[in-house]
Amino acid sequence: MFFKKPRKNLGFIILSAVFGFMLAIQFQSIKEPVERDTRDMWQLRDDLKKEQETQSNLLTEIRKYDQILETYKTQQNKNPETALERTLGDLKKEAGQTDVKGEGITITIDTLFKDELPGQEIKPISPELLRRLINELNSYDADYISVAGRRVVNTTVIRDINGITKMDGYSLREYPIEIKVISKNAAKLHNRMKASSTDENFAIDNLSLKISDTQKNITIPAYDEEIRTNYLHPLNMDKGGMK
Template sequence: MVAIQFQTVKEPVERDTRDIWQLRQDLLKEKKLQSDLLTEIRSTEEKLAGYESKRTHRKETVLKDTLEELKTEAGLSEITAPGIILTIEPVFEEFMLGEPAGSSISPDLLKRLLNELNMYEAKVISVDGQRVINSTVIREVSAETRIDGHRLVSLPIEVKVAAESMMEAEKLSNRMKASQSAEEFFIENLKLTVSDPMPEITFEAYSNKIRTNNMKPANADEGGDS
């Protein structure tokens, strides 16, 4: 009777012990799973932070590159490119014959020269160290030719012209050597000399202030959908 009672009391104790052990095992598994999840979450957060940092850096790099491209297109950056150099100087033969040699270039003659260079797809133009941009003004002030306020008062004058490549520079040189511009300059007692293509010519940045008085921001509704 005692033995039977002992067995009756003992059996529930064994079941409880087994249940507690199982609970401990399950709890340990859950803790390990939780620890693994936390580790994975931290790793994912670190990766996301790294991606965000790279994306931000990439955006900054793209913005900087775009800004530099815009500055270059606007003529606000110094560049080095293949091209040719045109030299404008007096015709000394005329001076020796008793006729006055050309002492300056007229605004109209300079404009015609620049228009011809642009027609031949000149990439960048510089006149007497002055970068030519879209808003450049060439005019006569007090009997002096000025380009954006810079006085062209003495000869010789160098006109530097950039091309896309050495091949394009060679084409540009050949076209200008065969151009009628030399005759037009000769009529004004000036000599126009065209150089052979050069692999590297440095073009200074535009140094004057760009006027934006007549510009205004475009409205979001203007321009239409593309």
């Protein structure tokens, strides 16, 4: 009995570290530049509603990981290796480190007018416009998103570099841009996007937004870059850590 206990504790410590890693990722958001707040009352109310939905989603995620941890505690006496392996697989999926397939929609961003208008050049999609679209999809219960074949995760950075919009360092300068979205309730996501006025914001920038019907088998690739964990540090076992 004295030789098995450290093995169980080690598995529990590893799982706890993974949970800390996942929660840190969940609480990081897509970076946006500081802007002067010019929103009116209705915009503030709409933004407050979205923030409340985000908070609710985060609480749901925390409860989910608590349930996973409780399940692991229950199963570790029976087969700790299998329980740990299954949990790690689920967490990798949530972190975007595996390909995912499911029901969803495809959104195509293209130029509204194929030829340049007099005095108006065709510009890349702006980082702000793309971030707003991704945030809107997340508020409509999108589970997984890819842009131009690249996975969007919670640490994804979208910004302008020398006049070119880049997502995690990859340029988004060519149209059309295809966005794939998987959701547990694809029909609801489709209906809400169809009823949205987001396409009007794209039209202002001479861009069109086409939303497909729901599709059964959408594949979104895994995130192929290193996930940044700048705020994570090894557990100090001498200062209040688990023993």
